[in-house]
Amino acid sequence: MLWLPSAALPYALARPFLFGLDPEAAHDLTLDALARLQNTPAMCLWARPRVHDPVTLAGLTFPNRVGLAAGLDKNGRCIDGLGAMGFGFIEVGTVTPKAQPGNPKPRMFRLKDAQALINRLGFNNGGLEAFVANVQRARSFRAAGGIVGLNIGKNAATPIEQAVDDYLLGLAGVYPHADYVTVNISSPNTKNLRALQGDAALDALLAALRARRDELAGQFDRQVPMFLKIAPDLDEAQIDLIAATLTRHGIDGVIATNTTVARDRVLGLPHADEAGGLSGAPVFEASNRVIARLRRQLGPRVPIIGVGGVMSGDDARAKRDAGADLVQVYTGLIYRGPALVGEAARALAAAPAARRSARAAAS
16 A cells, blocks of 8 residues: 555655555555566666665664564565665565465555554465565665565464464574564464463563574574564553563564554544554554663663654654664555655654764663
8 A cells, every 4th residue: 555656656646546446455556566667777766865874783784774664565575666765674574384365355444534554464475485585586675785674473374372383484484584583473463463472472482483593593604683573552561571581582672563453542533443453643652652661671782673653754753762773664654655764764863963872882
């Protein structure tokens, strides 16, 4: 649900056409166009200069602090095309070991008055083998120094008691091709998935993943950072538990947050009662609350990627002020277009030097 790349059709003009389509149809149309035209001369039609604001976190040097959140390009088809919009990093997926269709349609809904979306896609993707092949075809974004994160999850048909097996398969499959790997346990659209955020389940999952990562690091002679993506619908005790478990297992960082199941900020709006995860402006404050609590618990050294409701440069700065080192966008891109990427990156690059110096000294 983005935009058709055309210099003659700026996003402000393209958006009414796209918003007149079914949200998922508009999304698929756009990704199909990007996949066909990336790495051709036509890519200059939507390419934008990347803001230079490098930062090193978890052993990776990010060209700037603004990334694309997972979920937009689930199959990793458009890394180069999306990367040309000025992102410092791109995260693709969520991929599951086996291909699956996701939940029945319709499963995406716009809440335009709230600058929000509800989706219940359900990890629809073409499976691990196709995903890896797509990632391997990406070339220009990485050649220009862009960072690529690969996001893994479990199949809907896999019992929650066997979820660890799917994550281990996913980790092994993406490891040779990832700059970092994200473990997604926070989508509300796969039954019981968020139960993995609980005490014993999370401890077992992270212990298994850390052991497998150590084996893979030896096999490939490189250690790929692992991040955990969590939900905004957590109380302080749950956040503290997750922070402690991350630290205990040496997980490299955290992505806060996924979509919310809360509806208090969209009550009465069309589609507000649809099942699924709510993203966009209404999740901004909940995400920032989680980020701030995590930063207090984790201290200054553990990277936090902040995502949820970034609709402007000011929103990106607020994520940074709450404690995020990097930010990701998704729904804001749909409502604002590619101009948001540069705006957010410039806002973060212009953060007060004293604040940036203090964070650098702490790390």
